[in-house]
Each structure stands twice: as structure tokens, then as C-alpha cells.
Amino acid sequence: xxxxxxxxxxxxxxxxxxxxxxxxxxxxxxxxxxxxxxxxxxxxxxxxxxxxxxxxxxxxxxxxxxxxxxxxxxxxxx
Numbered sequence: 001x002x003x004x005x006x007x008x009x010x011x012x013x014x015x016x017x018x019x020x021x022x023x024x025x026x027x028x029x030x031x032x033x034x035x036x037x038x039x040x041x042x043x044x045x046x047x048x049x050x051x052x053x054x055x056x057x058x059x060x061x062x063x064x065x066x067x068x069x070x071x072x073x074x075x076x077x078x
């Protein structure tokens with residue numbers, strides 16, 4: 001599973017990366033975490049508000065930091 005954190009590296013982006021990684025570990029999924037900070041790439045993915053969470057190429061959340069349970073659900077829900 002590819003987990004991407006989209007954002008400029010602010011505190012919320014860092015928090016989202018931490019929570020997403022914890023959720024993946026708790027869910028027991030194999031994952032790779034990637035941070036995308038290039039604004040052009042972020043816009044190309046259709047994201048206007050950061051931080052954003054992308055799981056396997058699909059934007060699952062933007063503009064906020066969801067909790068661990070929300071992210072786990074995003075990981076198992078197609």
C-alpha cells in the first residue's frame with residue numbers, strides 16, 4: 001500500500017504522517033510512506049487544501065488530520 005502525505009511540511013503534515021503510519025501498523029498492512037511537498041504535484045492530484053492523505057493513488061482526505069480509526073477505515077475500504 002502506498003500512503004502519500006501531501007503538504008509543505010507544516011506541523012499538520014507531520015502529524016498526518018505520524019498518524020497514518022501508526023494506523024498502518026495497527027491495521028497490520030504493508031505500506032510505503034511518501035511525502036509529497038511539490039505544490040505542482042499536489043495540485044495535479046486535485047488537492048487544494050493540505051494536508052492531504054492519498055492511499056494507493058486515491059485522495060482520501062484533505063484539509064484536516066483524521067484520527068487513527070478513520071485512517072484505518074480508509075485503508076480497508078475501497
